[in-house]
Amino acid sequence: MTHDTAPLKAPSQPPVTENRQSSGGAIERLAGIMAKLRDPETGCPWDVEQDFSTIAPYTIEEAHEVADAIARNDMADLKGELGDLQLQVVFHARMAEEAGHFALADVIESISDKMVRRHPHVFGVVERTDGTAAQIGWEQIKAEERAGKQETGALAGVALGLPALLRAEKLQKRAARVGFDWPDADGPRAKVVEELNEIASAADDAARAEEFGDLLFALVNWGRHMKIDPEAALRAANSKFERRFAAMEEEAGDTFAGLSLDDKEALWQAAKARGL
Template identity: 70%
Template sequence: MTDKTAPPLGDLVAIMARLRDPQGGCPWDVQQDFASIAPYTIEEAYEVADAIARDDMAALKDELGDLLLQVVFHARMAEEAGQFAIADVIAAICAKMVRRHPHVFGERTADAAAVRDSWETIKAGERRAASDDASALAGVALALPALLRAEKLQKRAARTGFDWPDADGPHAKILEELREVDAAEDDAARVDEVGDLLFAAVNFARHLNIDPEAALRRANAKFERRFRAMEVNAGQAFSALPLEDKERLWVAAKAAE
């Protein structure tokens, strides 16, 4: 249900301007810059994803508000620096959405697969126009979580034809990388080989049409759920239990799901 009494975006913009006022604003907000706020922006995006994963619409509403605040915060700092304002941010995204949806705002028609291909083609053209970096890998953000960035790099490479034809190749690569981890002669080599192993695992997941980031989040949640059940079943003595007893508690927690 839409709340027609909700304040407009301009109210939030005005609040942020007041918070950033060097004379009467909040001392903490006034001291911030793009670099200091960026970690909060990333955190809020993850909290949005968490609310979605928990199917908690009340939390999602709150977290989207927190994320919107981050956009307004960055835009306000840019406006103070004479770079751009929130209106420019909105205008840019509106233009981008129209440009990237010619099948909606133009004369073309397309199914879902064609839309995806068209979107990537248009994005690639935008990257070439905005940067001297002509690589197919240009623009994959360094700040992305490593697992997500690995997937994006692989997808970019795949669009050039540099890819396994099916999941057999990545599967064999995982086994190869496991052997190379075992054969590593020192810690530095072991770090490299474990990185290669994780990269191969992402590639395998991609060929199975599985989102590796989402799969790992599910695995994390599963581990946490089972570990907490072990702690509850064992009581305060959990840490002191021998490993064999902990293993039995783990098996019981797994069977109880």
């Protein structure tokens, strides 16, 4: 593994021996390791030359690897992936501290303050409520925070870096809060059919690409009304495709690539019949 081809991973046996017993001590130890890696004179040249934009893709990748470990119910892997994700936070915080913006302690203090502020039913004087009421209160507080940042539009603050399906769902939920939504699943279902027809009648490649994007957006909307998580549904579909395709290859062996499409379809149907 090299820095050029893979996200930065925490050293398995770092040369620092601070107290590992408390969470605070463990985070301080990791912050110290990052400070040494970023030292312009004695640090790692690759780490020193990085900036926010070059590290951001690794941060996104590590978040997806956490989700993958959870989906596989692999707790040992989840521990490691959470560590890799924590390293990304420490990396960004270190670069920010070097530039004079904020430090890791400020990051932790900020999220601590936010969680207390957004849970007045737990930490404040507001009466404890059920989950639905708490969610409504959470959204109201978030809206007030956006207003304080002059992000007053209903769609303000939906991160551009989110996966496209997830961002589409979040945009739709924001619009729904101010009444711009179908009353039931029939509306978005009809919209899916409409978008399919518009793809078929598109005049050129650019128009087809645009209509295809509209179709994906409509599918997310339909799924939202059926309480289906589009990211989770697509991940499951990807996994199912991988399982069935692997079964096809195993069944056919070295002859797979040379089989006719009909023969490959028969293998696919056989894998499907086995419940793969």
